[in-house]
Amino acid sequence: MNQTPSKKILFISRHAPYGTSLAKDALDAVLSSSAYDQQLSLLFMDDGVFQLLKNQASGEIAHKSFSSLLPVLPLYEINSIYVHYESLKKRQITINELVLDSVQIIDSSAICSLLAQQDQLLSF
Amino acid sequence: MIFSLAIYAAPYTSQASDSAYRFALALLENGHTLYRVFFYQDGVHTASSLNTPPQDEIHFTHNWQALAQQHNIDLIVCIAAALKRGLLNKQEASRYDKPAFNLAEGFEISGLGQLVDAAVISDRLITFGG
Numbered sequence: 001m002n003q004t005p006s007k008k009i010l011f012i013s014r015h016a017p018y019g020t021s022l023a024k025d026a027l028d029a030v031l032s033s034s035a036y037d038q039q040l041s042l043l044f045m046d047d048g049v050f051q052l053l054k055n056q057a058s059g060e061i062a063h064k065s066f067s068s069l070l071p072v073l074p075l076y077e078i079n080s081i082y083v084h085y086e087s088l089k090k091r092q093i094t095i096n097e098l099v100l101d102s103v104q105i106i107d108s109s110a111i112c113s114l115l116a117q118q119d120q121l122l123s124f
Numbered sequence: 125m126i127f128s129l130a131i132y133a134a135p136y137t138s139q140a141s142d143s144a145y146r147f148a149l150a151l152l153e154n155g156h157t158l159y160r161v162f163f164y165q166d167g168v169h170t171a172s173s174l175n176t177p178p179q180d181e182i183h184f185t186h187n188w189q190a191l192a193q194q195h196n197i198d199l200i201v202c203i204a205a206a207l208k209r210g211l212l213n214k215q216e217a218s219r220y221d222k223p224a225f226n227l228a229e230g231f232e233i234s235g236l237g238q239l240v241d242a243a244v245i246s247d248r249l250i251t252f253g254g
Binding site: 006007009021022025028029032033035036038119120121122123124 | 254
């Protein structure tokens with residue numbers, strides 16, 4: 001890896017946890033990226049907010065549960081985690097139902113400025 | 125400007141795969157640099173040497189090979205995504221005791237770190253598919 005100044009990279013996870021591999025592939029990409037000394041953040045929006053629900057019983061479909069996968073994020077020093085407020089509201093999900101307690105809930109206008117601050121966006 | 129592309133879409137299934145190739149042609153024609161193409165998810169199928177489309181259809185594998193050779197572009201295939209979809213190079217085939225390998229020439233199997241590296245090195249990283 002070249003010695004270039006670190007960049008702000010935002011991963012956007014917009015899909016439900018199971019049904020397609022997008023959510024898991026997004027998480028794998030975020031975790032792999034944590035080793036590269038960049039300014040990483042992660043945004044859950046649209047159906048992506050379903051990934052954050054507690055007590056997902058995905059063993060029934062032979063998948064690892066996002067309820068147990070997502071809490072590793074802080075161990076990888078991914079601490080800038082955002083959740084889109086309107087996406088939660090539309091799906092009647094409350095903050096108490098989320099598996100991560102250190103997330104920042106932000107509304108659509110705050111998302112605009114979050115996106116504008118980034119050098120790169122990776123959408124899944 | 126330095127560009128990189130991330131391709132998640134399988135060839136032939138969605139337009140995104142073709143759009144990525146056309147975007148690559150357009151940026152090169154306009155004097156920009158294409159640093160790397162990173163194939164992730166179903167996009168890894170683009171790199172199979174066994175892809176055999178009818179003669180009157182686009183051959184994505186050949187197109188990328190030719191473009192990469194002409195413009196010195198990195199064609200990287202995500203190793204985790206590739207192995208589980210049966211896309212292996214000679215080394216991985218031997219490591220997992222498989223009877224054959226099928227990674228097309230000009231493509232390279234590597235890790236997700238290459239996607240981050242592309243994000244860091246490039247001015248623009250454009251995603252196709254997903």
